[in-house]
Amino acid sequence: MFKELQEINVRPTPFQFYTASELWTNEHTSKKMLEYHLNNSIDAASRNIDFIERSVEWIVSHFGVNENTEIADFGCGPGIYTTKLSERNAKVTGIDFSKNSLNYASKIAKQQNLQIEYIHSDYLDVELVNKFDLITMIMCDYCALSPDQRKQMLSKFHSLLKPNGSLLLDVYSLNVFDQREESATYELNQLFGFWSPEDYYCFVNIFKYENEKVMLDKYTIFDQTSKRQVYNWLQYFSKDSLTKEFEESGFKIEEFYSDIAGMTFTPDSQEMAVVAMKI
Helix, strand or coil: CHHHHHHHCCCCCCCCCCCHHHHHCCHHHHHHHHHHHHCCCCCCCCCCHHHHHHHHHHHHHHCCCCCCCEEEEECCCCCHHHHHHHHCCCEEEEEECCHHHHHHHHHHHHHCCCCEEEEECCCCCCCCCCCEEEEEECCCHHHHCCHHHHHHHHHHHHHHEEEEEEEEEEEEEHHHHHHCCCEEEEEECHHHHCCCCCCCEEEEEEEEECCCCEEEEEEEEECCCCEEEEEEEEEEECHHHHHHHHHHCCEEEEEEECCCCCCECCCCCCEEEEEEEEC
């Protein structure tokens, strides 16, 4: 037992483990994620409905979205944004790792007679033929990727954008990083049964990496017959660090905002949304 507890509390190196499949392909947790996505009153897997409506209107206005605009949404989930952008007549492609989420998105598209292409894939590996006027990655998905994965992702975006095409994504700022602290807790059925339909104990270790500006939420889940671990990494950015990363991948950031609804960026902003074009 002592060795087990030692292992639970081990601090890995930044981005040492990648366990996205535990969230997006596990039958139970992917269903729970879909529930969070569809809860319009909270900012969990998706943001609240008022913010979504404002952000869609800003995206349509800022990028001049019309019937000729081709958009790819990476990490589209159950189609929160793809549906609304298609309703504005854009030609939309959604890519996501969760089959449950895409099944829901496809059902809504069929009900509303919307021509949206949905692709079930890890967006790190997806191969697309079309080129796009706008690529989006929303809800700070970019922060969950390692430096190498982010470089791979930006290279993919660069190759998929048309000339004068734009990239829109959001990230967490250093203001959020500065507010977070390390901790170690355990709880019966932590997150209200999120990890399993059966009773379980979940140990949650939060590690802070000051030099790298990275946080890790490490979940170790025990049920009566098994143990599994999930690593939720988050990278935090300054304007300078994000600019450097984008420029190294052939992008120029045109503007910083506080969110993807186009709010003015301030030094106190918890998030940063960027509009970038490939150089």
